[in-house]
Amino acid sequence: MIPVEIPPNTVMLKGIGWDSDIYLVRDGDEALIIDTGTGTYWNRYAEVWEREGYLNGVRRAVIFNTHEHFDHVGGNSAIRGWLERRGIKVLFAAHRKTAEVLEGQEDYVILSFYYGRRYEAEKISFKLRDGDVLKIGALRFELMHTPGHTAGSSCLYEPGEKLLFTGDTVFKGTVGRTDLPTGSRTQLAESIRRLEGLDVYLGLPGHGGLIRDWEENLRTVKGMLGL
Numbered sequence: 001m002i003p004v005e006i007p008p009n010t011v012m013l014k015g016i017g018w019d020s021d022i023y024l025v026r027d028g029d030e031a032l033i034i035d036t037g038t039g040t041y042w043n044r045y046a047e048v049w050e051r052e053g054y055l056n057g058v059r060r061a062v063i064f065n066t067h068e069h070f071d072h073v074g075g076n077s078a079i080r081g082w083l084e085r086r087g088i089k090v091l092f093a094a095h096r097k098t099a100e101v102l103e104g105q106e107d108y109v110i111l112s113f114y115y116g117r118r119y120e121a122e123k124i125s126f127k128l129r130d131g132d133v134l135k136i137g138a139l140r141f142e143l144m145h146t147p148g149h150t151a152g153s154s155c156l157y158e159p160g161e162k163l164l165f166t167g168d169t170v171f172k173g174t175v176g177r178t179d180l181p182t183g184s185r186t187q188l189a190e191s192i193r194r195l196e197g198l199d200v201y202l203g204l205p206g207h208g209g210l211i212r213d214w215e216e217n218l219r220t221v222k223g224m225l226g227l
């Protein structure tokens with residue numbers, strides 16, 4: 001597996017199989033991991049982090065889930081366990097609606113049954129609201145609540161490098177589906193409108209590759225939603 005390095009702080013690992021892509025952002029002795037895949041291949045990702053030394057010197061990690069679907073949260077427990085065995089303190093963060101579903105182990109919303117699994121509940125320390133800021137070293141990540149794909153779906157914006165982690169809200173060329181539990185096309189359209197006007201250099205979605213032409217991509221997906 002070849003990591004995609006996005007200087008100066010970010011590394012993307014392409015999800016294997018049904019797994020979401022997994023992002024690691026590092027600053028000083030703190031790290032942010034965005035989504036964890038289904039958990040089936042967690043050791044493959046850990047191997048790359050280990051081999052490349054991405055976590056050397058990290059003392060504290062926050063695992064942020066962009067939303068409550070199993071292909072983004074199924075690896076939470078395994079990756080937490082692995083980080084803790086390396087002496088790293090781990091805390092979880094998510095929008096409070098995603099946190100509610102995950103802590104309540106609502107497998108029907110999490111879609112665990114698609115994968116023949118149950119979600120292993122983890123305590124979520126940071127139950128975020130729209131506009132809250134997650135600090136990792138000197139970096140700031142602003143949470144934008146963007147419901148539509150699910151009720152708790154959210155994006156993380158890093159204004160320094162103008163990165164936007166979009167989860168399953170926006171992909172390259174399309175948007176997340178809205179026919180799953182707690183999904184809403186109307187809400188998704190409103191969320192996409194909220195992303196307009198944001199200064200984005202690079203979009204980093206949960207699947208399907210980076211969005212390098214943010215403005216044009218936004219025009220495309222708006223057209224798809226009839227906006």
Ligand SMILES: [Zn+2]
Binds near residue numbers: 069168176
């Ligand atoms: Zn999803």
